Amino acid sequence: MEILLVIIIGLLYAAGIYMILRRSLVKLIIGLILLGNGANMLIFLLGRVVKGHPPIIGPTEKILADMYADPLPQALILTAIVISFGLQAFAIILVKMAYKVVKTDDLDEMNATDEDL
Amino acid sequence: MSNPYIVLPIIFQLFLAILLMFCWTQKNLQKLVSTVGSLIAVAIAVIMFAQVWKSGTLVTQAGNWGAPFGITFVADTFSVLMVLLTTLSGLAVSVFSVGAVRNARVKFGYFPILHFLIMGLCGAFLAGDIFNLYVWFEIIIISSFVLITIGGEKAQLEGSIKYVTMNLLASVVFLTAIAVLYGLTGSLNMADLSLKVAEIENRGLVNVTAILFLVGFGIKSAVFPLYFWLPASYHTPPPAISAIFGGLLTKVGIYALLRVFTLIFIPDAFMITLISIMAALTILSGGIGAMIQNNIRKIFSYLIICHIGFMLAGLGMYTELAILGTVFYLVHDIIVKTNLFMVSGLIFKIKGTYSLRLLGGFYKDYPKLSLLMAIPLFSLVGIPPLSGFWAKFYLIRGGLEVDNLVLVGFIILGSFLTLFIIARFWSEAFWKTGEELPKKLKVKYYHELKPLKQKAMVVSILFLAFISLGIGLGAEYVIQVASRVAEELMNPQSYIEAVLGKL
Amino acid sequence: MKTIIFQTASNYLLPLLLLFSVFILLRGHYLPGGGFVGGLIASIAFVIHSFANGLEKTRSIIKFHPGFLMPVGLVFAIGAGAAPWFVGQPFMTGLWFEDPIPVIGMVGSALFFDTGVFLVVIGVSLTIIFTISETL
Numbered sequence: 001m002e003i004l005l006v007i008i009i010g011l012l013y014a015a016g017i018y019m020i021l022r023r024s025l026v027k028l029i030i031g032l033i034l035l036g037n038g039a040n041m042l043i044f045l046l047g048r049v050v051k052g053h054p055p056i057i058g059p060t061e062k063i064l065a066d067m068y069a070d071p072l073p074q075a076l077i078l079t080a081i082v083i084s085f086g087l088q089a090f091a092i093i094l095v096k097m098a099y100k101v102v103k104t105d106d107l108d109e110m111n112a113t114d115e116d117l
Numbered sequence: 118m119s120n121p122y123i124v125l126p127i128i129f130q131l132f133l134a135i136l137l138m139f140c141w142t143q144k145n146l147q148k149l150v151s152t153v154g155s156l157i158a159v160a161i162a163v164i165m166f167a168q169v170w171k172s173g174t175l176v177t178q179a180g181n182w183g184a185p186f187g188i189t190f191v192a193d194t195f196s197v198l199m200v201l202l203t204t205l206s207g208l209a210v211s212v213f214s215v216g217a218v219r220n221a222r223v224k225f226g227y228f229p230i231l232h233f234l235i236m237g238l239c240g241a242f243l244a245g246d247i248f249n250l251y252v253w254f255e256i257i258i259i260s261s262f263v264l265i266t267i268g269g270e271k272a273q274l275e276g277s278i279k280y281v282t283m284n285l286l287a288s289v290v291f292l293t294a295i296a297v298l299y300g301l302t303g304s305l306n307m308a309d310l311s312l313k314v315a316e317i318e319n320r321g322l323v324n325v326t327a328i329l330f331l332v333g334f335g336i337k338s339a340v341f342p343l344y345f346w347l348p349a350s351y352h353t354p355p356p357a358i359s360a361i362f363g364g365l366l367t368k369v370g371i372y373a374l375l376r377v378f379t380l381i382f383i384p385d386a387f388m389i390t391l392i393s394i395m396a397a398l399t400i401l402s403g404g405i406g407a408m409i410q411n412n413i414r415k416i417f418s419y420l421i422i423c424h425i426g427f428m429l430a431g432l433g434m435y436t437e438l439a440i441l442g443t444v445f446y447l448v449h450d451i452i453v454k455t456n457l458f459m460v461s462g463l464i465f466k467i468k469g470t471y472s473l474r475l476l477g478g479f480y481k482d483y484p485k486l487s488l489l490m491a492i493p494l495f496s497l498v499g500i501p502p503l504s505g506f507w508a509k510f511y512l513i514r515g516g517l518e519v520d521n522l523v524l525v526g527f528i529i530l531g532s533f534l535t536l537f538i539i540a541r542f543w544s545e546a547f548w549k550t551g552e553e554l555p556k557k558l559k560v561k562y563y564h565e566l567k568p569l570k571q572k573a574m575v576v577s578i579l580f581l582a583f584i585s586l587g588i589g590l591g592a593e594y595v596i597q598v599a600s601r602v603a604e605e606l607m608n609p610q611s612y613i614e615a616v617l618g619k620l
Numbered sequence: 621m622k623t624i625i626f627q628t629a630s631n632y633l634l635p636l637l638l639l640f641s642v643f644i645l646l647r648g649h650y651l652p653g654g655g656f657v658g659g660l661i662a663s664i665a666f667v668i669h670s671f672a673n674g675l676e677k678t679r680s681i682i683k684f685h686p687g688f689l690m691p692v693g694l695v696f697a698i699g700a701g702a703a704p705w706f707v708g709q710p711f712m713t714g715l716w717f718e719d720p721i722p723v724i725g726m727v728g729s730a731l732f733f734d735t736g737v738f739l740v741v742i743g744v745s746l747t748i749i750f751t752i753s754e755t756l
């Protein structure tokens with residue numbers, strides 16, 4: 001299970017960075033989304049994957065005696081997902097606006113910020 | 118010491134933002150609420166600063182969950198100092214916005230978002246939990262995204278695409294670093310991390326994590342190889358927004374670097390060399406970049422980078438004296454950079470251009486305003502007794518203490534570059550004989566504005582100029598504060614004890 | 621998508637989904653659910669309605685701009701967060717009424733916070749989706 005996750009995370013990061021390095025705006029956004037997902041999976045992996053041991057204290061017990069899955073990474077991932085949901089929605093609208101105004105989706109042609117006055 | 122009210126600066130800004138959202142359509146009411154609210158926020162920050170100064174580090178556990186498990190908020194001297202500076206420049210920008218921000222932008226929710234941004238900044242300074250710090254960073258960047266795009270002009274949108282991309286990338290790197298750190302230690306509380314990271318045997322892994330943090334915060338604070346987004350975007354939004362960005366956003370990165378590298382990762386010889394090299398190159402590239410620019414806001418953007426190098430240099434020397442210099446520089450830089458971007462806004466409102474080639478004759482036409490603008494400009498250079506002098510003095514002394522003469526050389530070089538740039542700026546914009554510029558239809562000029570708006574712009578510049586003068590002339594008191602901050606940073610024992618209780 | 625089946629179904633789905641979202645909101649304290657999921661379900665209800673009947677019809681049902689829900693929800697959340705201050709507890713501490721209320725169950729400051737989240741999520745997601753679909 002871990003080795004599979006490691007491969008997936010590696011692929012997500014690699015694909016994300018490759019997409020960011022492309023010149024198209026849409027691919028840039030896709031790259032950022034992939035990178036974000038990779039980071040979320042990394043938190044999941046590094047929080048230790050434990051199968052079939054939910055962190056729930058039974059009605060007869062006082063403490064968790066057995067090993068148990070760490071619930072914190074899921075809370076962290078949920079937070080990160082919600083944040084990236086907002087950021088990505090914003091980024092998509094921004095790209096659309098930029099395309100409308102600049103009339104190109106090629107990052108190499110976006111030079112208005114370097115123009116001399 | 119526990120004090121449940123230390124989150125008040127954050128909650129108050131949130132409250133202000135909500136209040137402003139309710140009066141979404143009343144522009145004048147929004148301006149009033151924002152100004153009065155910012156004044157109250159300054160008062161809250163002052164009271165908190167006095168409390169922390171008197172009784173030491175204050176802590177609260179959100180939700181009353183005990184220390185390493187819940188979310189901790191910590192107000193030590195450094196945090197409250199930063200909160201105080203944030204609210205001060207927030208007040209200045211809020212007043213400046215009354216005059217400088219167009220009504221169309223106010224209609225799109227400029228003021229609520231501004232207060233969300235300040236809330237995020239206060240939160241980042243008070244957070245005692247590394248993941249919480251990440252969340253505050255996200256709040257800061259998402260509000261800054263909205264602020265930088267409001268208005269939607271061509272250059273603005275292009276600049277914001279670069280800004281958005283690099284900041285999202287920085288967040289991903291930061292998140293990755295947190296994931297690795299959590300995997301290594303199983304904790305997120307910064308005080309707890311400080312103890313746990315020190316125990317890890319595999320120092321190579323710790324260094325890799327530290328470098329991930331360095332890259333993440335490095336992008337945000339615009340250090341040498343990672344700064345390219347800053348000069349591409351900071352000159353595009355309206356000046357009031359540039360002011361708060363230039364004054365505070367990069368400084369949050371420096372704050373986080375200082376916090377992380379004094380509390381969690383105590384840098385070894387390799388990290389110190391790395392940080393020193395980055396600092397030296399940041400000073401050099403920022404200074405040289407500023408020399409060839411003609412847009413005054415781009416000049417200031419490159420100067421931000423140059424002076425971020427000074428602060429990083431203090432961290433690279435890593436002695437109490439050098440950290441004192443960094444903190445002093447931070448205090449001086451936040452006030453001065455905010456003020457400089459507001460100055461550039463005022464120049465634009467009067468002359469209708471940002472270009473150094475076209476500007477000129479400002480001193481002849483507006484002698485009083487020019488003298489006012491001279492205060493932040495020459496504070497930046499560090500002409501004694503103005504505020505920049507003392508900060509550089511302590512940085513250089515710190516460098517001599519550890520015999521890091523190369524870094525001292527770069528700091529002196531950076532100061533000369535700044536002097537050259539500001540001298541050129543002064544002679545081009547203020548002393549050169551100016552020609553009559555053609556009227557632009559889109560720009561609403563200064564003399565066409567209502568007197569209240571004119572006063573708002575001048576008063577906010579005056580306010581920050583007075584603070585810089587105060588920092589320079591009352592340097593003794595600032596040094597007291599900065600030396601206490603440096604002492605607390607270099608001896609994190611009191612921070613850890615305040616959070617986790619006596620060990 | 622102006623098919624008669626979808627339109628008729630969406631008219632019945634809207635109240636059902638809204639009711640379900642409130643159920644999910646109230647269920648959330650001990651069982652899976654909560655304000656965020658509930659808010660998403662409620663906004664999906666409106667989104668389905670707008671797909672079937674057009675944006676204008678949905679807007680006329682809601683009557684006010686969905687963005688207005690954001691500050692209202694934030695007021696709930698900030699109120700629930702700051703309430704413990706008045707009894708000298710740290711920010712966000714959970715306070716509970718002693719006796720359960722019929723149907724709803726135990727009521728505490730967490731429920732108000734979750735209601736705030738519920739409203740903010742509806743406000744934010746409807747604003748985003750309406751804005752995107754308007755400019756398409």
